[in-house]
Amino acid sequence: MSNSFYSYKVSNGHGLPHDPFKSIIAPRPIGWISSKSAAGEVNLAPYSFFNAFNNAPPIIGFSSVGYKDSVKNIESTGEFCWSMATQPLAEAMNITSKPVDSGVNEYELAKLEAGSPDEVSVPFVAASPVSMECKLTQIVQLNNVSKEPLDT
Numbered sequence: 001m002s003n004s005f006y007s008y009k010v011s012n013g014h015g016l017p018h019d020p021f022k023s024i025i026a027p028r029p030i031g032w033i034s035s036k037s038a039a040g041e042v043n044l045a046p047y048s049f050f051n052a053f054n055n056a057p058p059i060i061g062f063s064s065v066g067y068k069d070s071v072k073n074i075e076s077t078g079e080f081c082w083s084m085a086t087q088p089l090a091e092a093m094n095i096t097s098k099p100v101d102s103g104v105n106e107y108e109l110a111k112l113e114a115g116s117p118d119e120v121s122v123p124f125v126a127a128s129p130v131s132m133e134c135k136l137t138q139i140v141q142l143n144n145v146s147k148e149p150l151d152t
């Protein structure tokens, strides 16, 4: 008789071909986050650790596994945009997930038009059906169970 129940202790490893964590908590919306460096370079990248956290005022958030450029940029400029990634935009979204050399514009790389924002200086994805112009409220450093900061 087969037993379909499976459990594991995180500290011992999952023992499976792939880490099940991200596929268990699914589906997740994608936070397609655009930002600008302090030097003015535009950046665009997808984040699936993303969601809405409050409605009045509207607050959204995403989690960077490590201290990635999107967080660095938002920390230094205080601004970003979120654009909804839909099925027709999936391929372009994947292109924007790859690391690029400094000076490469990810909108041009993924053949995406940059929409002009009203409230911030960061362009959004014009082809997306929904975008939000955002201002930073806080950056939270995640800790492990020993209350030590996760690697950055």
Ligand SMILES: Cc1cc2nc3c(=O)[nH]c(=O)nc-3n(C[C@H](O)[C@H](O)[C@H](O)COP(=O)(O)O)c2cc1C
Residues within 6 Å of the ligand: 030, 043, 044, 045, 046, 047, 048, 049, 050, 063, 064, 065, 066, 068, 069, 070, 071, 093, 094, 096, 097, 098, 099
């Ligand atoms: C669908 C998808 C979802 C992703 N979600 C995340 C995420 O939640 N957190 C994260 O750190 N990286 C995530 N990544 C990887 C980042 O997009 C990738 O590391 C990117 O280069 C980060 O760009 P940045 O350094 O310009 O911010 C995801 C990639 C894809 C394709």
